Amino acid sequence: MHLHLPKPMHGWRAFVGEVGIIVIGVLIALGAEQLVEAAHRKEEAAEADDSIRSELGFNLGRLQSRSTIYPCVNRRIEEIQALLDRAADQPDISAPSWIGRPQSWAFASSQWQAESQAGRAALIDPHRLSAYAVMYARMQDLGDEMTLEQTDWARLRTLERVRRLDPAEAFELNTTLQDARYRNWRLALVTSQLFTMANMLGVRATHNNTPASASVCLPITTTRADANRRSVWPFGEP
16 A cells, blocks of 8 residues: 655645745744844843932932031041040030031932842843942941941030040040041041942932031031021921
């Protein structure tokens, strides 16, 4: 018995041609789909990148505001140091009427977290994404430093209320002052490093619209009433 394969209506050559056209059509469709998907991923990566860079620019603007009071903080630290040095020989002190405090800034990270959780951050160039992660980590570190710094200055402001310092009290305040000095130095150092990274990445600081307190920049002879009148906060200074 012989089996005979059915012949295409128009011959094998035409059949192969038709199959070839179908295969090519499928490949073109798949290729087009991949191109569309690649374009979509590229668009998502660009959107995620823009969102993260915008948030970093916002944070850098706040760091710029902090940098403007760095000389004021240094000057107030030296004024307090001079007072404590005099107390070593003369426990009775002339209390300053105003110590003030450095402005504390909070840094945003909601866009970074949202893009990371949505998986869109992973579409960004790995080297740039790694740099962003480092910047956010350092900004978080600076935020923690500023929170601790507020505690240092709250202790230093007790000098506004005392008229005499015994050796133990003077030692405690000297320790707190050195802590505040270190934090101010570290804030300046890491801020400088962050701006160097930002320049390399082409990230620009945006204008900080949050009012900045001049508390620590006011003269040490400022009265509390005057400091409160000049405060940017409706409820005055602490």
